[in-house]
Amino acid sequence: MSSHSSQAFECEWNASGGLLALYLLMVMLAVITLLLLPLPSWLSVLGLLLCALHAAWVIPSHVLLCRGCSWLGLRHDQHGWSLRSREGGWQPVQLLPDSIALPLVVVLRFKLPGDWFSQGLCIPRGAMTPEQHRRLRLRLKFSRRRWAAPE
Template identity: 40%
Template sequence: MFSQPDYLVLRRQPSRFLGMLVIVFSALACAALLRSGLPPLVATACTLAVVGYGIWIWPRQVSLRHAQSITALRFDSQGWHVLRRDGSETTARLLADTFVSAFLTVVRLREPGRWLAVSVILPADAAAEDALRRLRLRLRFSRQRWAAAE
């Protein structure tokens, strides 16, 4: 048995499962708002906010067509790197609230100079199976996964 190099590249692809989840949960949220006891104007405003958020999130997380959507993650000896569709690459720090399971992985990263953290949502069909498995293993069993790269 040989040792894997301390290098990982995960290339994202559009996810049908994530698209289905966004549509189903947005529809359920809109139905719940319209059937609730809220005044009609408030319920309509909240429904428009849910639909607007779905339209905003679709090109960034589901179809990956927005210029700022994250298309790849890379881990090497220098730490985590975020690669975007427009060709830019930035370093990032892995946050402790990263979630790992067999069906869904949410990688939370903080880029230097950005106020908000970046979430990369990775269902099982969002990347190559081997790369996603290696990412999950790295996130679960790395001893210093949140330590800054030196």
């Protein structure tokens, strides 16, 4: 009997309206907090500017997935785990043990070879078909050597 973890697995996702709504809600709460706190005006303006800059970077690249550097797919084969972006194609990654696979969301924590810092990726249930999301969660939970560095 063959092991399912030895078979190649690939999935792709799209932008999620639910993730966009959640992100906008969190930014709105941060802005309201900055406006209501008794802070010096320069500090409030700095906080609002940082919120706007963060939203300008995160929404196109991580939520709407319209930048070339946005991660759009995940693959697991005999060489390990790989992520796909438009401009970089498939790139080997090392998944980290603090990745989470829950029914509503998959949070991937990973490192690219040679990078010092890890990155994170949020894949909500609405970004792919329910069957594909279930298969992704199962693959992440039960694959062998899931934390191994890419070969």
